[in-house]
Amino acid sequence: MSEFSKLKVSELKLPKLNTVCIATPSVIGPRSVSTGIVKPPVEGQVQVEEMGLEGDFQVDSRVHGGLDKAVYQFPFETYATMSEALPHLAQRFLSPCVGENFSSTGMTDETVFVGDIYRVGTALLQVSQPRMPCWKLNQHVGNSHVMAMLVSLKRTGWYYRVLETGHVEAGNAFILEDRLQDAWTVEAIWTHWLDLRAQKKQVVGSVPVPGLSTQWRFDW
Incomplete structure (x- = not known):
């Protein structure tokens, strides 16, 4: 047995799942549009399907949810x-x-690669695309610049597809089980996307980014 395998998970300083959050029915904006963006933390084990x-849900399945955005x-x-970028909204920027x-x-976003496979609890998840x-x-935040700010910072977070169902709970470690050859970080995906937009080029097409969802395939 290797020295690595003898160590306890807590001793490895692995990435940690702080909270698991499930949508609650809510409305948003002056027109009271239904949304699932309000996701308070829940305690205990949660099944990953x-x-x-x-228990989680998406109001508009055309653009939210699905196998690649589970x-x-x-x-x-x-x-x-x-908070550094928009300090006057710091009180709004509280997780979740x-x-x-x-x-x-x-x-x-700069250390996670599209295609990375993580064991979290008993579930097996694969990074599929940026959000x-x-x-x-x-x-939700009450500011018209937040969406564009996250994209410009290339710090949007990412989605997973579920390779093996299981359960997760706060405190679980993220254990990297595989990283694909020639993988791109989430940040690198955004860098390329923003470059294509700046050149007014098509951003959907085909580029060899292993593990990337079809929605995000690029055209060079």
Whole structure:
């Protein structure tokens, strides 16, 4: 047995799942539009199914949810970055604020690669794509710049597809089980996307980014 395998998970300083969050029925904006962005933390074990966390929901299935967007994770560290960028909204930038299912520490958009496979609790998850923020985030926070800010910072968090169902709970470690060859970080995906937009090029097409969802395939 290797020295690594003898260590306890708590001794490895692995990335940690801080909170698990489930949507609660809510309305948002002046027109009281239904939304699932309000996701308070829950205690105890939560079942992870193929389409997401048990009890979670998406109001608009055309743009939210699905096999490649089953679970959404947002790094707790990014809240400090958001507060630095928009200090007058610091009191609004408290986890969970952006609609995340998982709040974590020890993982960021610059260290997580699309295609990464993580064991969390008894579930096996694969990073599938960055999160594209929508207008409901701006309405939820009460500021029209938050969505664009996260994209410009390349700090939007990421989605998972579920490879093996199981259960998770706050305090679980994220154990990296596999990283694909030639993988791109979540941040690198955004860098390329923003570059294509700046050149007014098509951002959907085909590029060899292993593990990337079909929604995010690029055209060089």
